[in-house]
Each structure stands twice: as structure tokens, then as C-alpha cells.
Amino acid sequence: MKLSWLILVVILIAVGIVSMLVGVTQLSLLQVVDTLFHGGDYDFVVNQYRFPRLLLAIGVGAGLGVSGALVQGVIRNPLASPDLIGVSAGAGFAATLLLTIYPDAPIWYLPLAAIFGGVSVGLALVIIAQAVKLPPARMALTGIAISAFLASGIDFLLVVHPIEINTAMIWLTGSLWGRGWEQLPYIWLGLAILLPIALWYAWRLDIIGLGDESAIALGVQLEKVQIAAILSAVMLASLSVSIAGTISFVGLLAPHLARMLFGHNHKALAIGSALIGGLLVLIADAIARGISPPIELPAGVLTSVIGAPYFIFLLKRHKGW
Template sequence: MITEEEKYAHPLAKKRRMALIVLPILLVIVSVASLMIGQVSFSVSEVFSGIFSSEDTMARRIVWEIRLPRILTGIIVGVCLAIAGSILQGVMQNPLADPGVIGITSGAGIMAVAVMVVFPGYIIYLPIAAFLGAFVAAMIVYALSVKKGGTSPMRIILVGVAINALCGAGTNALMILYSDRVQSVLPWLSGGLTGVGWVQFKMIIYYVIVAIIVSVYAIKHIRIMRLGDEMASLLGHNVERSRFFLIVLSTLLAGIAVSVAGLIGFVGLVVPHILRLIIGGDHKYLIPASALAGGLLVVFADTIARSVFDPIEVPVGILLAFIGGPYFLYLIHRKGNSIATN
């Protein structure tokens, strides 16, 4: 005899299982297709020969030295942004929460630009600078959002909008003051993977491994936080400490992505929200599914951006903004009343 609970849980369990099977398969397919597509096209056999053969062929030079590190870095960027968005939406109980919306990305951006135009000799420290900028922005947002009885998710987003404006003004000021060095920064500000190679991949991979391990540990905290502040407190959970920890984790993830790919927005907004509609809000499944879908989205968008408009390469951040911007407006229109009450 199937209970009422089992009857409703079964379709969701099936969707979760399918998502965790289909998404990695799609990611592999899109990644291989991305290795094949470009100004110079290759067959599947040439791609694998370029990866695994040590012969100095054109396929080896293009696939191994240019396309593969770009795709792997794109996957990392998508994974980081999607996990960060998933965590923030869970912590704040708000579908509009995203590293870009609450100022984290802008904070990382202004510090990264400062390193690139003011201290170009210290470019190796770009991930650390981006994280520090994101961390400071997150702490300012958090501090200004605290009110009697805790923090309000809506207040966090409103303060984040103001921080976004301030960081944007600071970034523009740096570009005016160091106008002779702006040319190298402009593609980065648009968000993209142009010029990304093994150096950038190696620069962030260790940070990514640590961040993903911590994200797995954080799942139990997010699941408790989703019960609401009052219920979590009744269960003996330190709500404010957990919220602080999870915001810092999101900051690290966003800082990693920004340091190599620039200001790519809306991945952390769109991916977790759509997946939540499909597989539910349990972060035990939502975080790994978001990570896979985030990597898939960035690699797919980057492939489109560099191939469809050939010989012009459109920054992937611009392409994703055309997708994410309307979706953000749709969410505001659909969820406006419920968000306003938080």
C-alpha cells in the first residue's frame, strides 16, 4: 500500500535521479562539441587525438592548448556561480538572490580591476584580490542588512543594489584614471573566456576544490536554514552564524569565477531557480544539479558566442545577460508580492 507521502515523493525522486544522470551526459556532449567547433573544425577522432596524442599536430595545438583549458575553466566558472546562487537563494529564502544582484560580483570586480590596472605585476594574486573584494562587499551588505531580530532577505537585496552601484562607480573611476591600460580590461568587464588558458585554470583549481568540498559540508546547514529562522533556532541552530558562513562561502565561489571570467551574471540566478521548479528545493540534490547545469550553460553559451558570430567573438557575459535579464524581470513580475513581504 503506497502512502500519500510516497505517492507525491516518487515523481520528484524520479526527476532528481534523471537530472543527475542526464546533466553530466549533456555536459560531456556539449564539451566535446565545443572542442570540435571553431574557426578550425575537427572530427571527434581528431579531438581525442589532440588530447591524448603527444604528436605536434594542429589538432594538438588548438584542442589541447586553446580549447580544452577554456572549456574546463568555463565549467568551473559555471559550477561556482550556480552553487553560489543556489546557496544564496536557500539562505535568503528569496528567488532573486544571486552573487550579481547582492553586490558580491561587483565587489570582486572592482578589486580585480584594481589589480589589473594599478598592480599588473601582481596578476598572480588576482583570485585572492577578487575574493577579498567580494568578501568586503558581502560583509558591508550583511552589516547594513542586520536589524533587530536578525537580517531581512529583502533588505539584503536592497543594500546589495546600492553596493552594486558604488562598486560600479569605483570601477569606472579606475578605468578613467588608468585609461592607458583600459584596453586589456574591457573584454574582462563584459565577462568571457577569451584568452583563458592553462595558466588561469591552474591559478584557480585548488581554490575550487576547497570551495566544492566546503559546499558539500554546507548542505546540512542550508537544509536547516530553509525551515525558517524561527524553526532553525528552536532546533538549536545558530541562524546568524550559519548565514554568515554561507554568505562567505558564496563569496569565495563568486570570487573564483570573477577572477578568471570577469563579470558574468545571471548564471547563479537562472540555473538554481529553474532546477528548483523541476527537482524541488532540497539542496542535497539542488547543489550538485546546479553545479552540472551551471557548467553546461556557460560552456554552451561560450560555444555559441565564439562560433555563431564568427569571426566576431561575443563575450559570453553579454549573451547570458540577454537570457538572464528578461528572466530576472519575469521573476520580479511573478514573485513581486511575495518578495516584498519578506
């Protein structure tokens, strides 16, 4: 277990170092270190562009990873994740609406709009599930239907407002292009507040995994824990989406990979999902910048290339869900 933690942290640091070197301007490690501490000719590239982007990639990935772990813990469905249950689509729709109707909005409007959209979809999903007595394992399918509906709404906004389509499309495909120090406080403040909440409810989610009746018999306030965990997951996913757009499948992949390494204990799972989610987004962003400079691919495209086949594998593996 300890070796797995150490290896994961070392890989994250190594990928972070590599991400500082690649891009239109190829730099050596010595140049990067010197610029970080003393400035110089590459001050903008290193200190104003790549370093904040590195921190944002880790923060966004961590937010999506923890969100996915919480959603899977509450719904008890291995196919559940923020993007598959519609939360990311809700945040994306609200943010796209803001970008197209009010393109000059202050930067702090975007996280608020994304949180509002994500929370609205989360509440709608809970209401629908309670109204039709939907089992937790089937909520993922309802979320996919909501995502499809909101995706059509996003397409409508882009058609009606073609002038703002470029900004919206870059954001919707999932990219950290143009992001910097201004966005950094939002995601890391969100993690500082919501990750301890996830860890606080971790043992309760472990008990919920035994079944609702067992959890209630052991004194867990089931509804309270589920609402708190889902709201935390929704806000983490919404904050991540507001900064980097809809980076797909990180919330699905990170908890599964963390579960392979650290087991089903939700405290270890939350931290492991944060590290692996950060690593996935960091790798995707580094490849996006370094594969064919000066052309930059959206990081969300690269995560989808990995995540979509894995999702198909999960569908085949869990036919009974």
C-alpha cells in the same frame, strides 16, 4: 530524479564535445580525439586553447551556480545571487583596480584581489543589514544599490587609466578569452574545498528554510551557518569572477533551474546548480567562439541576454518581496 541527473550529465558532455569542434579552426571529432592523445598539427588549438577553456567554463559556471544556491538558501530570496547582491561587483572592482594600476601583476594576484573585493562587499552588506534591521528578503535590493555604486567606481578607473581599458573591458564583459592552464588550479581547487563545505551545511539550510525560530528550536546554530555559507558563496563567486570576469545571471539562473529539476533539498540543489552553472557558461562560451569566427563575443553578454528577461519575470512573479 536519476533520469534528470543522467540527462544533465549527457548534455554537459555533448556540449563539451561540440565546444571542442567550433572556433576559427573547424575540427572534426576524430581530429580532436587524435590530437588529445597524440598531439599533432592541432596540438595548440586543442590541448593548449580549447580543452583548458572547456574545463575553465565548467569550473567557473559551477562556482557561480553553487554560490547562487548558497546565497538564495541563506537570504531566502528568489532574486538573490552573487551578482545581484553586489559580491561580483566587489570582486570586479578590486580586480579592475589591480588591472589598471598594476597591469603587470603576477597572475595569482588577481584571485586574491577579487576575493578581497567580494568579501568586503559581503561583510558590508551584512553590517548594513544588521544596522538597519534589514529583512533577509530585502538584502537583494541593497546589493543592487552597492553594485551600482561599484559600477560607477569601475567606470571612473577606466576613464582615469585609458591605456589599460582594453584588457579591463574584455575582462569586465565576462570572457574566457586568453585563459588557459594557468588559471585552472585556482577555480578547481576552490571548488574542491568549498563544495564539500556547501554540502556539509546543506541540511542546515533546509531547516533554515522553515524559518529562523524553527531552525533555532531544532538546534541549528543560525548565525554560524549563515556566515559560513555566505563566506563560501562569496569566495566561490570571487574566484569565478577573477578568472572569467563578471558573467552575469548564472548565479541566479542555475539554482532556479536546479530547483525545478531536483526540488528544494540543498544537497541535490548544490550539485545540480554546479552542473547547470557549468553547462550555462560552457554553452555561452561555445556560442561566443562559434557564432561568427574569428570575431568572439563575450560570454557574459550571452548569459545576460537570457538572464535579464528571466530576472524581470521573477520580479513580476514575486511582487511581495
